[in-house]
Amino acid sequence: MLIVLPAIFIMMLWKVSFKSKLEWLLDSLVTVVLIVWLFQAGNWSWIGYYFRFLWLILLIGAFIFSWKKVRNLPFVTKYTLNQKFSIGIYVVLLLVFGTYNAFIVKSYTVDEKGIELTFPLKNGTYYVGQGGNQVLMNYHNSHPAQKYALDILKLNTLGTRAKGLYPKELKKYKIYEDDLYSPCNGKVVNIQNDLPDLPPPKSDPENPEGNHVTLLCENHDATILLAHMQKGSIVVSKGEKVKTGQKLGNVGNSGNTSEPHLHIHAEKDGKGVPITFNDRFLVRNSLVR
Template sequence: MTLFLLLISHLFVPLVFIVAVGFGKAASRIHWLSYLALATVYLLLIQQAGAWIWLGGYWPWLFWAGLVGSAAWFLMRHLSALPVWPAWRPVAILSLGFNIAVLAALLVPAWSVLGAANPGAEPVELRWPLIEGQYRVGQGGNSHVMNHHYGIDAQHHAIDVVRTVRFGLRTHEMVPDVLEDYGIWNAPVAAPCSGEVTNVGTGLPDQTPPRNDRDNPAGNFVAIHCGKVTVVLAHLRQGSVSLRQGDKVMSGDLIGRVGNSGNSSEPHLHVHAVQGRVSDHDNLMWEAGGRPMSFDGRYLVRNDVVGKRIDR
């Protein structure tokens, strides 16, 4: 069902908008401009906030090319024959009003998306924790539309990351059956900073989707106090973490491997930072003040890409 809804919202609806712009029977130039505005805002919204880790990241660019071509076709062939304003008939006015109402509704999340890249405070600079490959941010940004962690104090600026493989997809198979089908599975995770381990979670099994462990949301994790923040790296593979509380680590040290432990929908790496030195589990995960993070000078939001792909 999830894949079906993604196909409808990410592929079918954009095509409907593009066809409407180029071949729809607009009653006036104002009507046509409302179609164009709807298509533009919708494409902007799904390009930034869409779940492209499921479908590959190339579709939005194809849609933009299609919209430009469709609009150019209408401009050359039909626009000059249309009146500027619609005739004052109930059907025409209702149609235009409906378009404007939908556009207004789309502008609300679109505005949130545009503000997602503003961290709102000075980010803490960290090293990118994934050692090789190309990765796409699945959740991230200072926006409830872009980041499902947004409403949790400690995880307000958290990111979830997957690895991209062929065609920009996150899996080697269209319908993954085993954990090894996911590109990020077992990827080495490095310490994003130098500091002291304040808390560790180990021994939890890796779940095969769609199963998850709601009783242990972070799964196997490592928390490192470095400078003014404590950084949490979660959903690590069972048996990959050998650190203990009080251990010292240097930036770049191997701390574990990506797994699928805890309350995780699929293998990915979760990272968030909280203010101060925090060792209590509930504070780490829920209650402490979340801090924005910068990796190589970038505050990452959903669909940002880091690194270069290595095909295997």
């Protein structure tokens, strides 16, 4: 979808012979809202984070080239039944993709007060695969306890999360075995450390968190869960007090997970609590360097 769909719409804008400026305008608007939607909501870590900027460049080029072809046409003309049908399709698509973009705008903001944490990973470019206050950007959003959860990946120099599209070898994922640090001063309230790391696409729905550390941070009454850690890597104990930046263990692929990543969320009384890093509320496609 991140390649074929934008390619089709940009090619149509570039190649189609329009009968009026109205047809061109509707086609252009549909293409713009489609590209903007995919730019923000697509998970670009699969084919390359920086690849998404190529579509913006091609969109600008197609817009300029097509305008040169239609600038002398009338704004409206007498339309055949097929042309009227096409205009109707443009209007429907504009409403659909426009609505998607409106939902995405919502995902960037929260009304609730968030918990400020220190980012728990270092030495790399980290990518938010799931995050935000809307289910189109963050599938966790439909689960009350994980409403503001983040799934974090690490990008290589090509802007992808792994060597290959979906490798089974865990070490081909850039984030696998990365050191994981405490995001706050606090106390360890629970750990799990003996579950296996599974080769994708295997998962363990019986133990959804996998190996994990649960923290109760100072000055907050919400618990922080860091999940899917590497088997045997956890170096803190239940009841231990920890400092911000203290190593907790390593990122793994245990539990109900599709591939190596860090899952982190804050929860209070069964409800998700927003978390921020340096006052940033992270959403899908956010980068932390």
